[in-house]
Amino acid sequence: MAHMATELILPHSELRNEEISSLLRGIPAAFVDKVENILRPLDLTDERYRQVMDLMRQNLDAGLHPDTHATANVKCFPTYVRSVPDGSENGDFLALDLGGTNFRVLLINLNGQEVTMESKIYIIPQHIMLGSGDQLFDHIADCIFKFMCDHQLHDRRLPLGFTFSFPCRQEGLDRAILTTWTKGFKCAGVEGNDIVELLHAAIDRRGDMKNVRCLAVINDTVGALMSCAHSARNCAVGLILGTGTNACYIEDLHNVKTWDGDYNEPKQVLINTEWGAFGNDGCLDFILTDFDKSIDKHSINPGKQIYEKMISGMYMGEIARLAIERLRKHNLLFEGEGSYHLSTRGRFYTKYVSEIEGDDVDNFTVTKQIFEELELSTHTEQDCRLVRHVCSLVSKRAAYLASAGIACLLNKMGRRDTTVGVDGSLYRFHPFFHDLMMEKITQLLKPNLKFKLMLSHDGSGKGAALVAAVAARLRKEAEDAQQAEELEKEAFLLSKEMENVEVDN
Amino acid sequence: MTKATLNQNELRALRKLTGEPDVQSSSIQSSSLLSSSTCEAVSSMPVPATPDNGVLVKISHAGACFTEGQTRNKKYTPQFPGNEVAGTIHEVGNNLPNANFSVGDKVMIMPNEATVNTGYAEYVPVMDPSQVIQVPNKVPLEVAAMLPGDALKAYAAVNCAAPHVEKLRKVKSCVNILVVGGSSLGLWTVKLAKYMMGRNCNNVRLFVADNSIDRLLTAQDHGCYDIIHWNEEDHEQYIVERTLDSCRSGVDVIIDYVGTNRTMQRCLKVLNREGLILVGGNRPCETNISLSTLAAKQQSIVGVPRGNMNQLIELINAVAEKTLEVPAYKVYPVESASHVFEEICECRITERVIFKFGTQSSGHLVDNH
Numbered sequence: 001m002a003h004m005a006t007e008l009i010l011p012h013s014e015l016r017n018e019e020i021s022s023l024l025r026g027i028p029a030a031f032v033d034k035v036e037n038i039l040r041p042l043d044l045t046d047e048r049y050r051q052v053m054d055l056m057r058q059n060l061d062a063g064l065h066p067d068t069h070a071t072a073n074v075k076c077f078p079t080y081v082r083s084v085p086d087g088s089e090n091g092d093f094l095a096l097d098l099g100g101t102n103f104r105v106l107l108i109n110l111n112g113q114e115v116t117m118e119s120k121i122y123i124i125p126q127h128i129m130l131g132s133g134d135q136l137f138d139h140i141a142d143c144i145f146k147f148m149c150d151h152q153l154h155d156r157r158l159p160l161g162f163t164f165s166f167p168c169r170q171e172g173l174d175r176a177i178l179t180t181w182t183k184g185f186k187c188a189g190v191e192g193n194d195i196v197e198l199l200h201a202a203i204d205r206r207g208d209m210k211n212v213r214c215l216a217v218i219n220d221t222v223g224a225l226m227s228c229a230h231s232a233r234n235c236a237v238g239l240i241l242g243t244g245t246n247a248c249y250i251e252d253l254h255n256v257k258t259w260d261g262d263y264n265e266p267k268q269v270l271i272n273t274e275w276g277a278f279g280n281d282g283c284l285d286f287i288l289t290d291f292d293k294s295i296d297k298h299s300i301n302p303g304k305q306i307y308e309k310m311i312s313g314m315y316m317g318e319i320a321r322l323a324i325e326r327l328r329k330h331n332l333l334f335e336g337e338g339s340y341h342l343s344t345r346g347r348f349y350t351k352y353v354s355e356i357e358g359d360d361v362d363n364f365t366v367t368k369q370i371f372e373e374l375e376l377s378t379h380t381e382q383d384c385r386l387v388r389h390v391c392s393l394v395s396k397r398a399a400y401l402a403s404a405g406i407a408c409l410l411n412k413m414g415r416r417d418t419t420v421g422v423d424g425s426l427y428r429f430h431p432f433f434h435d436l437m438m439e440k441i442t443q444l445l446k447p448n449l450k451f452k453l454m455l456s457h458d459g460s461g462k463g464a465a466l467v468a469a470v471a472a473r474l475r476k477e478a479e480d481a482q483q484a485e486e487l488e489k490e491a492f493l494l495s496k497e498m499e500n501v502e503v504d505n
Numbered sequence: 506m507t508k509a510t511l512n513q514n515e516l517r518a519l520r521k522l523t524g525e526p527d528v529q530s531s532s533i534q535s536s537s538l539l540s541s542s543t544c545e546a547v548s549s550m551p552v553p554a555t556p557d558n559g560v561l562v563k564i565s566h567a568g569a570c571f572t573e574g575q576t577r578n579k580k581y582t583p584q585f586p587g588n589e590v591a592g593t594i595h596e597v598g599n600n601l602p603n604a605n606f607s608v609g610d611k612v613m614i615m616p617n618e619a620t621v622n623t624g625y626a627e628y629v630p631v632m633d634p635s636q637v638i639q640v641p642n643k644v645p646l647e648v649a650a651m652l653p654g655d656a657l658k659a660y661a662a663v664n665c666a667a668p669h670v671e672k673l674r675k676v677k678s679c680v681n682i683l684v685v686g687g688s689s690l691g692l693w694t695v696k697l698a699k700y701m702m703g704r705n706c707n708n709v710r711l712f713v714a715d716n717s718i719d720r721l722l723t724a725q726d727h728g729c730y731d732i733i734h735w736n737e738e739d740h741e742q743y744i745v746e747r748t749l750d751s752c753r754s755g756v757d758v759i760i761d762y763v764g765t766n767r768t769m770q771r772c773l774k775v776l777n778r779e780g781l782i783l784v785g786g787n788r789p790c791e792t793n794i795s796l797s798t799l800a801a802k803q804q805s806i807v808g809v810p811r812g813n814m815n816q817l818i819e820l821i822n823a824v825a826e827k828t829l830e831v832p833a834y835k836v837y838p839v840e841s842a843s844h845v846f847e848e849i850c851e852c853r854i855t856e857r858v859i860f861k862f863g864t865q866s867s868g869h870l871v872d873n874h
Contacts, residue, residue, distance in 0.1 A: 101718070102734070121747065123718055123734060351740045369766060429740040 027382070031332065035386065038326050041289040042319075042393040044400070046443070048287055053404040053444055055283050057412065060273065065257045073280045074273050078256055079222050079248065080173040081270040081467060084229035084236075087112065089469035094158045094212070096140070097460040099165030099220055100183055100243060101129070103140060105147040107158075108465035113231065115462055120147055133190035137202035145209060157211045161468030163460040164195055165220040165244075167274050173471050176217040182301070183243060183314075215471035216464070219272045220423070221248035223463025228421025228456040230466060235419040237409055238270075238459070241402060241433070242424030244305075245312040248272045249409045275405055276308030284310075291322040298345065307405075311398040313350040313426045320394045321348035324387060333386055334378050341374040348374070351429070353391045358431040361388075398426070399433050403440035411446050418449070421456035428455065552628050555596040559632045560606055562614060563595040566650035566836070568689075569858040570621075571846060572787060581850055583842065585625045588616030589654035589859070591646045592629075594637075601634060611640040613649045613821070615814060616657075627862060638817060641825040647836050647859045651689070652820050655857070657812035659693035660820055662760050662783050663701060665810055669781045670709060673757050680709045681752040685735070685772065686762030687715035687724040689857040690785070692832035694760060695727045700829040712752055723855040727832055741767065745774045760785060760809070766792045778802045785809035836861050 062068040063076030089110045097104040106119040122143040128135055148154055166185070168176040174196050181191060190198065196214050203209050218226070225238025225248055236250040253259055253267040261269070278284065284306055295309055295318055296302050309315045325342065327333040341347045352370050359366040364384035371379045410418055427433050434453060441451060456463075555561040568589025571581045591613040594606050606612075614629060615636040631637050640649040666682070673680045682698070684691045691713050698711055710730040715721050721732040733751050735744050748771065749755065755777040761768050764786015772782050773794065784806060794806070823829035833856040837845050848854045 101736075119750070121751065123721065123732065125718060125722055349738045351738065354740065425740050425743060429742060 034330060035327065035332055038330065038332070039323060039390065039393055042291075042323065042397055044287055044397060049400050049404045049440065050444060052284070052287070052401060053408045053411075056275070056278060056405050056408040059275075059278055059283075060408065060412065063273070064251070064255060064271070069258050073277045074275050075167075075169075075179075075277070076251075076256075076258075077169055077272045077274060078259060078261070079218065079270040079272050080170055080261065081216075081218065081222055081226070081470070082268060083266050083470070084233065084250075085226060085466045085470070088473070089466055091469065091472075092156070092158055093465040093468045093472075094144075094153075094160040095461050095464035095468065096144070096160065096162045096214075097165075097464065098140070099163070099460065103143055104461065105144055106461040106465070107147075107151055107153070108461060110465060110469060115230070115465075117458070117461055118151065119461060120150070122146075128187075129184060130186050131188075133187045133193070133198055134202065136187045136190070137198045138205065140199065141202040141206055141209065144203075144212060145206065148209070148212075154209075154211070159468040159472040160212060160214045161216045161218065161464030161466075161471070162196070162199070162214050163220055163223050163464040164217050165240075165460070168195070168217070168219065168272075170217070170272075173216045173467075173474075174214060182305070184300075215475065216467040218464055218467050219246070219248065220460050220463075221246045221272060222270055222467065223459035223461075224421045224423040224456040225249075225270065225459070226463040226466045227423075227459035228419060228454050230462065232419040232421075232452075232454060234415070234417055235421050235454070236413060236415055237406065237418060237420040238456070239402070239406065239420055239422045239427075240424045241312070241422060241427040243312060243314045245276055245308050245402060245424075246273065247275055247405060247409060249413060251413075273409075276305045276312075278405075279306030280304055291319045291326075294322055295319065307401070311401050311426075313424070315350075316353055316394060316398060316426070317348045317350035318346060320353055320391050321345075323390045323394070324348070327386065327390070333383050334376055337376070337378045339375040339377075342376060350426070353395055354426075354430040356388050356391045357395060359388070361385075364388075392432075395430060395433065396436055399436035400440045403437045404444060406437070406451075407441045407444035410441070410449055410451055411444075414446075414449070416449060417451070419452045419454050421459065422453055423456045423459045550627065552595075553626075553630045555598050556630050556632045557598045557600045559598045559630060559634050560594055560601070560612075560637055561596040561598075562590070562592045562612060562629045562631060562637065564590055564592040564627055564629060564862050566591050566647045566862065567839070567860050568650050568654050569842070569845065569849060569860060570654065571849075581846060583846055584622040586620070586623070586629060587654065588621050589650050589652075590614045590616075590629060591640065591650035591653075592862075593646075595628060598634075605634060606637070611642070611644075611646055611649065612637045613640055613653050613817075614638075615817060616653050635814070638814075638821065640821060644821060644825050647834065647861065648824060648831055649821065650859050651831070651834065651857055652824070653817060655689045656693045656697075656820055657817050658785065658809060659690050660697050660816050661812035662785055662809045663694060663697045664816065665807065666758050666760065666781060666783060667701060670758055673779070674708060677754075677757070678708060679754060680758070681712065681754065681756045682709065682758045682760070683712045683714060683733075683748070683752065683756045683772075683775070684729070684760050684762070685714050685768050686786075687713045687717065687720035687732075687855075688762070689832065690762040691715070691720075691724055692727050692857070694762075695724065695729045696830045696832055699728060700823060710752070712748075712756075714748065717852040717855070719852045720855045723833065735768075735771070737767075741771065745771055748775045756780065759783065762786060764788065765790050769794075773798075776802075776804055778804070780804045782806045783809050832857060834859055 059072065059074040060076060062072040063074045091110060093108045095106040095108055097106065101124055103122045103124050104119050106117055109116045124139065128139050164176060166182055167179045169179055170176045175194050176196060177194055178191050196217055199214055203212055221238040221240050224240060225235055229235035238248045240246045248270050250268050251271045253263060253269060256269060256271065280303060292310055295315055324333060328336060328338050356367050356370065364381065367384045367387065406420060437453060445451065553561065564586060567586050570584040570587030570589060572584065594608050594610040594612060596608065597606050614631060617636065640646065670680055684694050695711055695713065702709060712731050712733055713721065713724040713729045714733040714735045716735055716737050718734060721734060725732050731751050733748050756775045757777050758781045759772045759776060760783045761772055762785045764784055769792040776782060824831060835854065835856045836859050839860040839862050842860060845858055849858060
């Protein structure tokens with residue numbers, strides 16, 4: 001019994017140690033061994049996480065080098081965003097946020113540190129998610145139009161930033177080529193094309209929104225970073241832990257061997273790692289469990305997004321369900337009695353993991369309610385404890401894997417003190433995710449480096465506005481510079497003429 | 506007394522309705538239709554006797570009624586004849602003066618708990634003739650069928666909420682009403698709210714929340730102010746945030762037709778001071794409510810009252826005069842009941858479904874799209 005307890009104890013807090021040992025109190029050793037055998041693959045050693053961190057580093061380097069970029073799994077796309085906000089961003093901006101079944105239009109006012117937002121969510125019906133690209137962008141343009149009507153914005157020229165949370169190869173601040181649809185979208189005629197162009201084409205088709213022009217496209221990780229940096233200047237990493245997982249970070253230009261832009265100051269650029277695809281080449285097979293393999297096999301993108309499938313909210317509930325079902329089939333849970341719901345793929349929602357782990361261990365009220373919702377009529381307190389244990393193993397593995405990735409980025413950047421801006425339902429709503437990550441990153445980080453994890457509020461809205469503000473400022477500076485150049489040229493020609501006139505005289 | 510004989514199609518449909526499902530716990534297929542407790546498939550059913558003091562109604566249309574499954578394998582349990590029945594007078598009781606009813610009159614039946622789920626039947630004896638209401642000629646029977654059920658319940662809910670809404674309208678610039686449940690109850694609520702407020706409705710906003718995007722889009726077509734996706738997979742806090750985001754200044758009145766522990770907790774989190782929640786779900790559910798919070802915020806929780814005869818008569822007249830718009834509906838032959846119930850549960854059909862009895866001769870479907 002004692003050896004069982006130590007293997008599953010988390011080093012991070014006394015409270016959790018007590019919880020774990022109380023979870024296993026009073027259970028016969030034979031039972032415990034059977035449970036342990038089924039769940040052990042989910043409980044990775046410290047050494048394994050270190051290996052993951054090292055492998056991530058190799059993958060990042062491959063993504064940043066032109067020789068290996070094409071075949072690299074972790075693509076490390078440059079975003080063309082060169083700096084974090086400098087506080088001079090002021091004014092009104094429009095922002096679009098597309099990342100799933102909801103599409104948001106936002107009106108954002110930036111005034112120093114103050115940010116005010118008004119937004120509206122528009123649902124994207126299934127048939128549009130699966131229809132043509134033109135239909136999708138027509139729908140988006142329609143939503144923008146409706147929003148502008150509601151807020152009487154038609155006669156205003158507002159810079160627009162677009163948070164487009166799908167894997168893209170950027171060729172400029174306002175040029176992003178969709179590499180592949182994810183998260184259930186499948187619109188024809190978009191992959192391989194510039195989404196800003198498609199948006200502008202839809203707007204032009206309407207003819208009634210001449211003042212709307214998209215100045216910048218960003219990814220939700222960039223949004224998280226920018227939004228966090230608005231209040232924490234040393235923010236250098238943006239992390240998404242939600243339906244999917246991804247991270248971006250600030251890289252020195254000379255490390256970005258794939259860079260094709262200018263080398264002016266600042267000599268850095270935000271890199272969108274698209275790290276969800278880490279492990280697609282099999283390099284993570286040494287930690288994959290049967291549960292992971294089953295999920296991958298039945299997913300709409302088998303063999304892809306391997307790292308993501310072990311971490312993100314889209315799959316976490318399912319990993320727990322498969323483990324719970326295996327325990328049940330071995331008569332270790334619910335006396336072997338399941339339910340239609342428990343045997344349905346995807347029915348054990350990821351939110352249950354957060355809710356069960358946040359439950360009170362004396363009464364298990366929420367856990368029992370969830371069992372009722374799943375129509376599991378036979379359940380004991382022991383079942384509650386064991387299901388909670390499964391959930392904690394799954395969430396801990398996810399948190400530690402994400403931590404390995406973050407530690408890798410922090411170690412690579414080598415900055416003395418970095419803030420990591422995090423957004424996403426997993427991070428926001430899971431009771432221990434933050435603490436687990438703090439603990440693991442600290443363990444894997446180089447000794448002289450410090451870091452903070454900060455919840456990034458509404459990065460997709462605020463972040464897009466901030467980047468649009470930067471883009472607007474850059475555009476204005478470029479226009480001013482061009483104007484100044486032309487004036488200089490005119491002045492030069494004029495002075496030449498005057499010289500000639502003088503000479504003639 | 507004539508015997509009613511069923512043809513082969515009706516027979517097959519009834520046999521399917523009575524069959525028990527063959528579902529193992531490992532099965533992932535959804536169960537086939539289950540019988541209501543007393544449904545019996547017989548090769549011929551005798552026409553019931555006409556009550557001396559009542560009438561015998563021949564059913565022509567019945568709204569698709571079911572309760573959500575409670576046990577391990579049932580997804581839903583259909584109810585026959587249900588609480589939305591309309592038809593024609595087949596025979597008048599001997600003791601009744603013929604002046605009240607004539608054979609062939611179009612009528613609808615006030616629902617009665619005792620007779621809601623007695624099984625498939627073509628003829629319904631009604632003991633108390635006051636429970637039978639004449640349907641004006643201009644109202645088709647498929648529309649009349651809907652009124653005694655969901656329309657009446659929604660009307661009772663709206664009437665119950667109305668005084669509260671009026672009180673708030675006097676002091677607030679905007680009153681937000683949230684309807685939880687975008688099925689036919691929700692759609693009727695949207696139409697009835699419009700009917701009751703008439704032209705004077707610009708400071709009342711009606712929101713509809715549901716788990717199904719398809720149902721929400723249908724609700725939007727019916728003219729609510731906005732729709733809110735209460736996706737069961739999302740975290741509770743996220744759902745609450747989204748709701749408050751859409752209903753800018755919080756929610757003043759909530760009509761919860763779903764009534765689960767989760768919907769109730771979300772309602773409590775978005776309800777304003779002095780807010781009112783009307784509870785109208787039909788599944789057994791328990792939830793925890795903080796009494797001190799309820800008292801501190803001066804909120805109220807009320808069960809949706811049962812609709813009464815006067816309200817039903819108001820409804821049929823409003824429909825006849827076209828002052829009340831009827832929500833979208835679709836008519837299906839009752840033989841297709843098994844298949845149609847599946848479609849409803851999967852949200853592939855989002856309009857109200859009405860079954861037509863005796864469609865063997867006429868083969869066409871009716872709807873109001």
